[in-house]
Amino acid sequence: MSAEKPGPTGNGSEPTGLALQRKLSLVDLLDPLTFGDVVESLGALYQVGVRVLDERNRTLADAQGAHGEFCGFIGANPTVRVRCSAQVTRVKEGPLAALPPSQVLGTEGAGELLLHTCLTGLCYVVVPVVWEGDVLGRVVFGPYASDEGGTPVCPEGPDAERVREAWASARHLSQEELARMVTHLSQVLTALLAAGQKSYLTGQLHLEAMVETQRELEHQNSQLLRLNQRLKESDRSKSSFLSTVSHELRTPLASIIGYSEMLAEGLVGGLNPEQMQFVRTIMEKGNTLLKLISSILDMSQIEAGKVRLAFEWVDVREMVESAITSVTPQAQRKGLTLEANLPVGPQPRVVADREKLRQVVVNLLANAVKFTPSLGRIEVRLSEVGTRSELATAGYHIEVEDTGVGIPENQRDRIFQSFYQVDDSPTREYGGAGLGLAIVKSYVEGHGGQVSVRSEVGKGSCFRVVLPKEPPLSGQGPAYIPPPVDTEPERF
Ligand code: ADP
Numbered sequence: 335m336s337a338e339k340p341g342p343t344g345n346g347s348e349p350t351g352l353a354l355q356r357k358l359s360l361v362d363l364l365d366p367l368t369f370g371d372v373v374e375s376l377g378a379l380y381q382v383g384v385r386v387l388d389e390r391n392r393t394l395a396d397a398q399g400a401h402g403e404f405c406g407f408i409g410a411n412p413t414v415r416v417r418c419s420a421q422v423t424r425v426k427e428g429p430l431a432a433l434p435p436s437q438v439l440g441t442e443g444a445g446e447l448l449l450h451t452c453l454t455g456l457c458y459v460v461v462p463v464v465w466e467g468d469v470l471g472r473v474v475f476g477p478y479a480s481d482e483g484g485t486p487v488c489p490e491g492p493d494a495e496r497v498r499e500a501w502a503s504a505r506h507l508s509q510e511e512l513a514r515m516v517t518h519l520s521q522v523l524t525a526l527l528a529a530g531q532k533s534y535l536t537g538q539l540h541l542e543a544m545v546e547t548q549r550e551l552e553h554q555n556s557q558l559l560r561l562n563q564r565l566k567e568s569d570r571s572k573s574s575f576l577s578t579v580s581h582e583l584r585t586p587l588a589s590i591i592g593y594s595e596m597l598a599e600g601l602v603g604g605l606n607p608e609q610m611q612f613v614r615t616i617m618e619k620g621n622t623l624l625k626l627i628s629s630i631l632d633m634s635q636i637e638a639g640k641v642r643l644a645f646e647w648v649d650v651r652e653m654v655e656s657a658i659t660s661v662t663p664q665a666q667r668k669g670l671t672l673e674a675n676l677p678v679g680p681q682p683r684v685v686a687d688r689e690k691l692r693q694v695v696v697n698l699l700a701n702a703v704k705f706t707p708s709l710g711r712i713e714v715r716l717s718e719v720g721t722r723s724e725l726a727t728a729g730y731h732i733e734v735e736d737t738g739v740g741i742p743e744n745q746r747d748r749i750f751q752s753f754y755q756v757d758d759s760p761t762r763e764y765g766g767a768g769l770g771l772a773i774v775k776s777y778v779e780g781h782g783g784q785v786s787v788r789s790e791v792g793k794g795s796c797f798r799v800v801l802p803k804e805p806p807l808s809g810q811g812p813a814y815i816p817p818p819v820d821t822e823p824e825r826f
Contacts, residue, residue, distance in 0.1 A: 360388040360463065360470045363530030370395045372522055380515045381505050382478050386463070388471040391427045399478065399505055425458045426474055455479070455501070461516055465527055473519060481508040573634040580631035587627065591620040622765065629769040632693075633752055636776045641815040643687040643780055645805070650682045650691075650730050654716055657695035661703055669708045676716040682730060685804045690777045697770040698734040698797045704764050705795070706738035719800065724784055729802040740791035750775045750785070752818070772818065774799075780815035781805045 369386070377384045377397025386395040456477035463471045479501060507515075594616040596602065605613060635641050658674055665672045684691075695714075702712045715733040723729060741749060745756045752772035757763065771785075774797075778785045782805035789795035807813045 357468055358465070358470070358531065358534065360386075360394055361392075362534050363465070363470075363527050364394065365526075365530065366394060369526060372526070373397050373519075376515070376519055376522070380507075380511070382475055382507065382515065384519070385426065385474045386471065387426060387474070389469060394471070399476070422458075425460055456504070459512060459516070461520075463523065465531075473516075475512070475515065478512075479504045479506045481506050569637065573637045576630050576634040577638070580627045580634065583627050584624065584631070587620060587624050591617060591624065594620065626765075626767055629767055629773060632773050633769045636773065636815055637752075637817050639814060639817045641690075641776070641780070643690060643805075643813045643815065645685050645687060645813070647683050648686045648688045648691060650684055650732070650801075651676050651678060651716060653688060653692050654695055654714060654732060657692050657699060658714060660696055661699040664700070664703050665712065668703065668706070668710075670703060670706055671711045673711070673713045675713060678716055678718050678730070682716065682718065683803070684730060684781075684801055686781055686801070687777075691781070691801075694774050694777050694799060695732060695734070697774050698799075701770055701797075702734050702736035702738065702795075704766070706736045710737040710794075712736045724800050725782070725802050727802045729783070729800060732799045732801070733796055735794065735796040737794040740793055741787065741789040741795055742791055743789075746787055746789065749787070776815055776818055780813065782807070 373384050373386055373395035374397045377399060381399060383399030384395070384397045385393060387393055457480045458474055458476035461473045461475070462469050463473060594613050597605065597613045598610065598617060632641075654676060655674065658672065662672060699712070699714070706712060713733075713735045715731070715735070717731045717733075719729055719731055721728050723731075741756060748754050749756065750771045753768040754772075755766065755768040775785055778799050778801070781801055783799060783801040785797065785799050787795060787797050805813070
């Protein structure tokens with residue numbers, strides 16, 4: 335049965351997936367339930383048995399015909415039964431090319447029909463199912479009694495008459511009827527195979543597209559992982575480079591500062607005013623450089639995850655006062671008013687690393703001094719907060735407010751990133767490396783706290799640190815500050 339492949343669907347694109355390269359089978363192309371119904375109704379319509387087998391001789395559909403009575407009589411003879419079933423097996427399972435055609439029916443639309451006359455006198459017609467040049471299986475019609483001749487094999491004995499009667503009532507088919515039936519099935523099969531192929535290929539191409547997308551995603555994922563790994567490695571190298579360089583710079587710098595201090599104190603003889611001025615400048619610039627190097631070293635330690643917090647009970651007010659003292663000389667030099675507003679109970683204590691906490695306040699105050707023009711004002715406030723604070727636990731707010739240049743809104747999230755400065759031009763007015771706030775954020779968060787900023791350009795800024803009385807991990811001894819991740823700071 336040469337089921338003809340229909341012409342192109344007209345969408346102009348020939349699919350080229352792997353699904354097209356594979357030889358399809360009837361099982362791939364036909365829906366067993368629908369096809370079973372079609373064959374069933376065809377068998378009922380023509381009153382002939384129809385069996386459809388795939389290329390591995392598996393039965394896909396089977397409609398019984400009206401030959402039962404005759405075959406029953408014939409089958410009662412053991413010798414005939416054995417030969418009969420051997421013939422049936424050959425017709426249904428034997429290689430198509432090896433089937434000895436007794437007769438070939440050439441019928442338009444039906445291809446070649448191989449007619450087999452059974453030893454019982456009944457006939458079978460075997461029609462190969464061919465799709466796109468491949469033999470996908472066969473259809474077996476019959477058995478039936480041919481109108482064109484054929485005589486029954488009648489056993490001798492009392493049943494002979496009944497066998498002749500059964501033969502007479504068996505389904506008789508003319509060649510034309512047979513050709514009509516084959517053409518009928520051929521047309522239905524062509525339509526079903528075309529529809530089945532379309533939906534099979536669509537399904538396969540969809541599947542292949544999904545598999546391809548998945549493969550691409552996996553590839554991109556592994557590339558990202560590799561890149562990430564390389565970034566981490568270069569980050570580690572950067573931190574270790576910064577740490578080594580800073581350490582190596584600090585030692586000679588300490589000598590420069592020490593010797594210029596001795597010169598200024600007159601330990602090696604008096605200096606004239608001009609010499610004194612030069613020595614003081616050396617000391618001042620040396621100290622600025624030392625602070626810068628210390629910040630770089632601190633940040634590289636934080637990024638390497640090497641900063642350890644030594645928790646102890648700390649008097650917050652005393653710690654804030656000490657930080658204020660350390661920036662008072664710079665504030666005075668600029669003519670700034672530095673006010674402390676610390677109205678908390680007798681012993682405001684937190685569990686913290688005192689030095690790290692002091693550095694937090696010093697960094698905020700140093701920025702306030704740096705970014706506030708002469709005659710401006712800086713206020714430091716300390717207040718106790720209850721469990722309804724941002725942290726949902728009791729603690730303290732430390733606020734450093736200035737009347738300085740302010741920070742544009744679109745920069746406020748980024749100033750806590752390391753090396754970020756609002757003005758990063760080579761001609762920028764203020765010194766610094768852009769590390770002070772990154773260190774503040776890491777230290778405060780290491781204590782289980784938060785830092786935030788509000789600001790108005792040209793009017794000033796207010797940095798607020800909220801600290802819990804006891805950091806979550808402080809009960810378990812010293813803690814390491816985790817390396818920073820890119821998160822946006824809280825604002826209020
Ligand atoms: P540095 O001060 O060394 O540049 P920081 O990390 O301390 O680095 O601050 C980052 C940037 O945030 C500063 O360069 C500045 O632009 C801005 N900034 C910080 N504090 C203030 C402030 N009080 N007023 C205005 N701008 C500030």
